[in-house]
Each structure stands twice: as structure tokens, then as C-alpha cells.
Amino acid sequence: MIEFSVILPAKDEADNISVLLKEIDDALKDSSYEVVLVDDGSTDATAEQALATAKIMQGQVSVIQHQSSCGQSTALYTAAQHACGEFIVVLDADGQNDPADIPSLKQVANELQSHHFCVIGHRQQRKDTTWKRFQSRVANRFRQAVLKDDTPDTGCGLKILPRHTYLQLPYFHHMHRFVPALVKRMGGEIKSVPVNHRARLQGISKYNAWNRAWAGLLDILGVLWLIYRSRKPQIKAIKRSQES
16 A cells, blocks of 8 residues: 655656655655656656656656646646555645655644545745745735635645545646645645745746736636535435345
């Protein structure tokens, strides 16, 4: 039984992926784990670098390559479908999430009794530009006010949740930005844990203010609709006939 499946969406992260995989291996050295990396249409050697690094790691590394780029949410969903662990650990592949924080989230996850839950990082001392931090602050406040998702930092890529929970989330493009709200919609518990935040080692971000804003507005309306249309039945009893 594999306890943790670390799922990584990666596009053109050849310069970052080896260091990140080694850090994951160190953070989870006392756990049974695997890494499922989805190479989302990279034009560099992301897959080759990952497989080369896998040879010195304790856990198994699987690399799944999309023919063309489908976006972060789709890459994560592909990875979750191929994962075998009891729990899913979500990380961004750009190195800004620190794998050393995984044990802190793991400890909180192990203490929860809820069938569905999400433990998400709350980034401290952000290493992004002033403009990007401002965008994130406004977006987080707006999402909290509208969706009431019980987390101060819905944009943090580092999360732990049960695999069965992840696979029951409604899939749509950009869904990764709304995981806490979608888990809460299922009656799940949300916990935030302070985590480190680092500057990107190499490469550039795939997002900008324009595509974040338009996607955010449209998706919030969609998530609001999902929340409004959901129903949570209270089971009174389960009765079965005797087996012959």
C-alpha cells in the first residue's frame, strides 16, 4: 500500500524538476510514496530529467506525457487518475512550493477524522513581485467572501487530500484553483497550515494578470452554481436483507 502519491503538473520545467524531485524524496523518506508527473506538452527535456533523477529516489516515479498542453487542472486530474496512494499530495513543479513543508501538512491530515478533507498551505513571506502579491491578495479576499472556502490562500499549490476525495471533485478547466471550495461543497473539512514560499529557480510563470482575472470571474460563477445546486443528504439508516 502506497501512502502518498505526489502529483506534479509540469510544462517546460527541465531546469527545476531534478532539484524538486530530490527534495520530495528527502521530505517523504520515512513514508511510502510515489511521484506521478504529468509532462503537459513540454518542448524541453522535462520528462528525461525526471526519469534520470528517479534512478536515485526511494519512491517510484511515473512520467505521463500529454501530446499537447491541456492546462494545470487537466494535468493534475490525469495524475490523480493514475495515482495509487491513499492520499494525494499536490505540488507545483516550478519549485516555489517547498517539499519540506509536506510533513507538516501530513501531520494535520493524519489527525483529521473526516471522510473528505483538504489540508492546504498558507504561503508566508511571499517571494513574488509586489504586483503579483497584490493580485493574489485581492483574489483571495474576493473568493473567501463569495465562496466561503475557509482558507486564506486558495492559490497555494501545496495540498493534501484523500485520493477518493480528489477523484469525486467535479472536473473543469482551472478547477485546481477552487479545491477547498469544492471539497467543502462535499461536506469536507478544510485546514490551512503556514508554509514556506520560494522564488522560482528557473523559467517564467505560465500565467499573467489578464488570464487569471478572466478565468477567475468565470470559474467563480461556475463554482457558485455547483454549490447552490448541491445537496447533502443525512443518512437515517442503512438496512440490508440477510445473506443466504
